[in-house]
Amino acid sequence: MKQPSMKKKLGLWLLGCCLSSSIAPSYAADDAPTLTYSWPTNAGPLDPRGYSPNQMYAQAMVYEPLVRYTRSGQLEPWLATHWTVSADGKTYTFTLIAKVLYGLEPRADALFSNNLPYTDLGLKALGFDRQQARERLQTAGWTLPPGKTIREKDGQPLSVELVFLGTSALQKSLAEIIQGELAKVGMQVQLRAEEDGALVQRQREGRFGMIFADTWGAPYDPHSFVSSMRYAGHADYMAQRGLPMKDAIDRKIAQILGETREKQRAEGYRDILTTLHEQAVYLPISYLTAISVSRPTVDNVQFGSTLFDVPFDVMRPASRKP
Incomplete structure (x- = not known):
């Protein structure tokens, strides 16, 4: 979360050490039943967030539920191993299976993944x-007036804008979850959807309370990414x-880069x-995590040394079809 403290701004970052890559050569339609x-x-x-015109049978082939309805009319665990219900019946807490993301998108505890240079620091998740x-x-003066759900200080509501x-659909879903969670402590989150160009412009101009973004991945993290922190427009x-301590941070960055x-x-x-x-x-x-998807008709599919280095030159047609 990027959080300019004196400006009382937060900057929310969706982190990725690398992006996804997909390789899917075509093959004859009659090769598969x-x-x-x-x-x-x-x-x-x-779209799993809605009903009509979505058809449930088709969604069920793409998305998996937290629990599953059985032939006996009972609910059984599926992506959730178990769940609890609050005393007032309003809050359900689900515990997911360890491999719900199949190990492809591990939870981030810090800005950079610890498999990058100088980043394995043992930082603990907040x-x-x-x-x-x-x-x-409450201690900072943000009190909850009687009959209201949003905290106030000196007559001003505790409100922040989250840009996505x-x-x-992923950022929208995450934004709605964050909005709901912060509402529970008395903070109002106003969601603002922007097209790609407008979102980048907001980042450059600092016109955000919280905003989604990625790190740049290898070979740019952490050196180039940290270097950019010194320049207005990022x-x-x-x-x-x-x-x-912003000035001290910038001086330290310049020092370690040299x-x-x-x-x-x-x-440093x-x-x-x-x-x-x-x-x-x-x-x-x-x-x-970078992902490569290929047909059995292609041999020697592999990753390059960076996300943008795709070694097409070593890929070959498979010697025979499966």
Whole structure:
């Protein structure tokens, strides 16, 4: 979470050490058997957030539920191993199976994945404690007036704008979850959907309370990414500019980028990344993993040394079809 403290802004970042890559060579349609199934209406856009015109039978082939309805009329665990219900019956808490994301998108505890240079620092995930959040807000003067759900201070509501990419169903879903969670501690989150160009412009100008973004992946993390934090026009600079130690952070970045001594460089990165972590400038969500999808008709499909280096030259047609 990017959180310029003096400006009382938060910058929410969806982190990814690398993006997804897909390789799917075509093959003859008659190579695989086809099942034709008759249904009276179109399957629809397969958006799990809605009903009509979506058709449930088609959605069930794409998405898996937390629990599953059985022939006996009972609910059994599926993606959730178990769940609890609050005393008032209003809150359900689900515990997911360990491999719900199949190991492809592990939860992020810090800005960078620890498999990058100078990033394996043992930083612990920020704690999640609603009651402590309420107490800290109360101590800071953000009180909850009788009959209201949003905290106020000096007559001003505790409100922040969360900007997300309007065409991203994932970001929209995450934004709605964050909105609901912060509402529980008395904070209003106003969601703002933007097209790609407008979102980038908001990042450059600092016109956000919270905003989604990615890190750049290898070979740019952490060096190039950290370097960009010093320049106005980058979302990181805009989010950090309210920190009382911002000038010291920028000087330290310039120092480590010119440092040739390994120990001193490592210590510099530890100082910078630990400070940003402790100041809660970033809210890490997940680390994305590069994925390659290929047909059995292609041999020697592999990754290059970076996301943008795809070794097409070593790929070959398979010697025979399966």
